[in-house]
Amino acid sequence: MKTTGENSNKNNPLTRQDWIDTARTMLIEEGVSSLSLRRIASRLGATTGAFYWLFSNLEDMLAGLRKDWETRNSAAFDAIFDHSKLDCYEKYIGYVRVVLKESGYDPKYDSAMRDWANSNELTREVLTRVDNKRISQLQTMFGEMGFNQRAARVRALMTYFHQSGYYWMGVEETLEERLANIPYYAEILIGSDFFSEDMTHNDLRNLILGEQAEHNA
Template structure:
């Protein structure tokens, strides 16, 4: 018999329920989320849920907003911390993707899957993706690109990354690091990183940037 989890009931706050729903969404998709399963995951009663939420849809809306903030804010913070230099902003953006600490690619994938069956989720997804593309547009403008050149580079950069995540590309970290200088050359028309000939050199370059910010 599986060990029963200790009941927490009223001690659970909204964040606990949102975290449990986020975990289930990533692991099982929206079809895997139910009030009973959430309560079981948290070792609580279903009654405890109603101390925090009026219904399951209210929790799901909070999950949408959690995703919108959690998976976008790391890019916003990094770009703003990089200052006015567009190249530094681009490197900061890549650094967030490379670390995979605050940004969770699987969360993006789960939201996109959910959007196929939820009009509200599709609305939130559309809004946030437009915001992210606009962020990249501003990065390329700061790099000196203008008009359609800046906009298309923003699209290609964003669509490249979302496609990479959606396909769940599996590659050694060394290979991913070695590709970064060439992505920068293609996407940003910058050869600055091409002198970094090893994965270790690329990793050290981004680690040094992190230590400076």
């Protein structure tokens, strides 16, 4: 008979989120092959009894991991696109800020999920749903800028596929290089007048990253 919260530390029982957090770390660091009950339990120093007290089976936990990604890695984008007081241009700056600072968003988590989706239909379904939602958010934003439906759609796809491919291909650029490229991406996607011609690199840093010029000294 199982005891409540059976695990390696009976005074501090593991929770469902503990298992999901560990599975997330292992997925990102070691890939989909690490998602076995034995390996995750070993990382936690826990028993299978502790696992089955919280989950009906491995798939139950993997479903929780998919939900964790869908919620955790979309929250920062949702906060921007669902913000009623931000105009479309502020939303664009906010989107770029999240992507560059990787605050509230882990691109390695996205890449790990894409890898997992190649071999798992349920993961692929979740990934497709999230991809479609993010593209739709971008399309709506570009539509609010005045682009027609097709033009907004293409710009959304360009923005999203570029960013996803950037991480998937493992492109290595410094933050300064990425920041310096922003006005050129904006020129292609929105127009040459999005950023002022006299905007300095430090002005751009402050606008996108919220850091004062002296931080770049």
